[in-house]
Amino acid sequence: MPDKLLRMHRASLRERRPVMVAIAxxxxxxxxxxxAGIVAALGAERITSICADDYHRxxxxxxxxxxxxxxxPDCNYISIMEQQLQLLATGxxxxxxxxxxxxxxxxxxxxxxxxxxxxxxxLLPLTTRMSRACFDxxxxxDPPEPLRHxxxxxxxxxxxxxxxxxxxxxxxxxxPESAEFIRPQRAHADIxxxxxxxDVREDPPGTPLSAELILRPTVGHPDLTDILSNTxxxxxxxxxxxxxxxxxxxxxxxHGYVDPAETEVxxxxxWTAMGGSSEVPDGLGRLxxxxxxxxxxxxxxxxxxxxxxxxx
Amino acid sequence: MPDKLLRMHRASLRERRPVMVAIAxxxxxxxxxxxAGIVAALGAERITSICADDYHRxxxxxxxxxxxxxxxPDCNYISIMEQQLQLLATGxxxxxxxxxxxxxxxxxxxxxxxxxxxxxxxLLPLTTRMSRACFDxxxxxDPPEPLRHxxxxxxxxxxxxxxxxxxxxxxxxxxPESAEFIRPQRAHADIxxxxxxxDVREDPPGTPLSAELILRPTVGHPDLTDILSNTxxxxxxxxxxxxxxxxxxxxxxxHGYVDPAETEVxxxxxWTAMGGSSEVPDGLGRLxxxxxxxxxxxxxxxxxxxxxxxxx
Numbered sequence: 001m002p003d004k005l006l007r008m009h010r011a012s013l014r015e016r017r018p019v020m021v022a023i024a025x026x027x028x029x030x031x032x033x034x035x036a037g038i039v040a041a042l043g044a045e046r047i048t049s050i051c052a053d054d055y056h057r058x059x060x061x062x063x064x065x066x067x068x069x070x071x072x073p074d075c076n077y078i079s080i081m082e083q084q085l086q087l088l089a090t091g092x093x094x095x096x097x098x099x100x101x102x103x104x105x106x107x108x109x110x111x112x113x114x115x116x117x118x119x120x121x122x123l124l125p126l127t128t129r130m131s132r133a134c135f136d137x138x139x140x141x142d143p144p145e146p147l148r149h150x151x152x153x154x155x156x157x158x159x160x161x162x163x164x165x166x167x168x169x170x171x172x173x174x175x176p177e178s179a180e181f182i183r184p185q186r187a188h189a190d191i192x193x194x195x196x197x198x199d200v201r202e203d204p205p206g207t208p209l210s211a212e213l214i215l216r217p218t219v220g221h222p223d224l225t226d227i228l229s230n231t232x233x234x235x236x237x238x239x240x241x242x243x244x245x246x247x248x249x250x251x252x253x254x255h256g257y258v259d260p261a262e263t264e265v266x267x268x269x270x271w272t273a274m275g276g277s278s279e280v281p282d283g284l285g286r287l288x289x290x291x292x293x294x295x296x297x298x299x300x301x302x303x304x305x306x307x308x309x310x311x312x
Numbered sequence: 313m314p315d316k317l318l319r320m321h322r323a324s325l326r327e328r329r330p331v332m333v334a335i336a337x338x339x340x341x342x343x344x345x346x347x348a349g350i351v352a353a354l355g356a357e358r359i360t361s362i363c364a365d366d367y368h369r370x371x372x373x374x375x376x377x378x379x380x381x382x383x384x385p386d387c388n389y390i391s392i393m394e395q396q397l398q399l400l401a402t403g404x405x406x407x408x409x410x411x412x413x414x415x416x417x418x419x420x421x422x423x424x425x426x427x428x429x430x431x432x433x434x435l436l437p438l439t440t441r442m443s444r445a446c447f448d449x450x451x452x453x454d455p456p457e458p459l460r461h462x463x464x465x466x467x468x469x470x471x472x473x474x475x476x477x478x479x480x481x482x483x484x485x486x487x488p489e490s491a492e493f494i495r496p497q498r499a500h501a502d503i504x505x506x507x508x509x510x511d512v513r514e515d516p517p518g519t520p521l522s523a524e525l526i527l528r529p530t531v532g533h534p535d536l537t538d539i540l541s542n543t544x545x546x547x548x549x550x551x552x553x554x555x556x557x558x559x560x561x562x563x564x565x566x567h568g569y570v571d572p573a574e575t576e577v578x579x580x581x582x583w584t585a586m587g588g589s590s591e592v593p594d595g596l597g598r599l600x601x602x603x604x605x606x607x608x609x610x611x612x613x614x615x616x617x618x619x620x621x622x623x624x
Contacts, residue, residue, distance in 0.1 A: 077423060080407045087395065095392045095409055097421050106420040109409050111389060
């Protein structure tokens with residue numbers, strides 16, 4: 001069955017089905033940070049947020065005996081994930097398995113009822129055709145590998161009690177499966193998000209990362225040409241290009257070196273142009289405890305637009 | 313949607329869908345004993361056997377704070393049970409929750425793949441219209457309450473480490489919910505099985521219990537009239553009567569006081585008459601570690617017939 005037909009079939013099942021969003025990416029790629037702004041802007045009470053990593057087939061002790069890491073589809077109940085994504089997409093509750101990251105154990109499952117928006121973040125939400133067909137909008141987080149390694153080392157030594165060399169060894173062990181199973185999902189996402197410094201510039205340390213958003217024509221993006229033609233290319237610009245695989249895409253660049261006040265003004269006109277009826281939502285662009293990033297806010301704004309549009 | 317239409321819809325989904333059987337009844341009504349003979353006769357490798365009590369919503373500690381017992385539908389994830397029964401009925405795997413009876417905890421769920429026959433035993437498998445629509449054949453175990461209380465006391469003091477007065481208090485506490493939620497399922501079963509001594513006779517202690525099988529015209533029962541008209545009414549007889557609710561049913565009586573050798577001969581002709589092509593299957597009629605009951609064997613034989621017929 002073509003994915004489109006499947007989407008229509010799903011749509012016909014319930015009048016009020018939830019909007020399904022995938023946030024895919026490797027470990028420490030920024031999934032939780034991206035999601036947090038969406039939840040803050042829309043309100044937690046309208047959102048069901050689940051983690052696809054809960055579909056682990058083995059606990060941490062069992063995995064030690066296995067020839068593959070948690071990134072391998074065989075290490076996960078992929079068919080159950082597909083099944084439960086379909087159930088959520090058609091407005092039905094699920095009894096979701098739960099993987100306890102602190103103990104590495106598989107514990108008591110929990111009832112999850114789909115609200116207006118269902119955000120599924122994880123390592124493998126876009127790994128099969130059936131799972132992809134369950135989403136209205138899909139995002140892949142694609143930071144440069146050295147940057148992601150830094151983020152993972154900072155998080156796992158800071159919050160999860162690991163030593164730096166343990167995290168580095170784990171990253172090396174996972175690399176072949178990252179390449180084989182995680183990164184291929186990039187090709188299937190409607191939006192690919194890359195936060196990175198701009199190579200050719202030598203911005204001082206502390207300059208916010210810039211965002212490159214690959215916008216694939218697999219979903220209807222807002223028409224940005226008007227708003228962007230009225231602005232200087234210094235803050236943000238849109239570029240037609242071919243992706244790695246030769247397919248045409250739009251690339252939206254949001255520059256981190258710009259004065260946040262300027263980007264904020266642009267965010268406002270962008271939100272209005274995209275049909276946002278009121279003020280730019282609060283809570284966008286939060287980075288950690290008290291950081292802020294305007295490129296992140298713009299990314300979340302664009303994603304919000306898709307969520308709200310898909311729910312209409 | 314009428315249940316029949318639902319059954320047809322299910323049938324159309326997969327060519328090789330499993331045969332679904334419900335064995336419902338109150339605690340210690342004999343569900344496991346009845347099921348064991350079916351599993352022995354067909355072979356464990358053809359059967360998926362699950363317990364509907366795994367859908368408990370609360371663990372034992374949480375239930376202590378609640379105004380109802382585990383028998384109450386609100387104490388169970390009934391909608392998830394319905395959902396997973398539908399999935400099994402259409403040949404799909406499920407990630408089934410697991411309730412650990414020894415600790416009273418809800419633990420790691422397990423993957424269950426439907427084999428040729430799926431037997432679902434438990435307190436509430438026939439409690440909703442949707443759950444009932446998932447079964448090809450349904451059985452309700454209906455021993456007289458005093459007998460069931462004896463069985464439960466024997467089991468819970470013997471195997472589960474309780475004191476007699478604890479079990480009696482629990483039975484009293486559960487009685488209102490037994491009456492409200494468990495026993496109404498009797499009206500929905502295709503076959504109602506009652507093992508009991510025959511009141512009017514004064515058989516010596518140790519005489520096997522007789523079986524009364526209520527056969528509802530909701531499924532096609534084998535034509536027993538021929539075989540039974542050729543036999544004396546002493547061993548077994550079929551009687552047309554009205555059930556408690558006035559609906560017409562057949563009642564098959566299998567007498568426990570008969571010499572087992574005679575019942576065995578009858579079992580054989582019964583099996584042949586029902587279309588059983590080879591010998592009467594092994595393993596029927598087992599009672600506990602080394603007991604045997606011919607009325608139980610005949611009951612299992614009849615049920616086997618339905619399972620095999622539904623799978624054709």
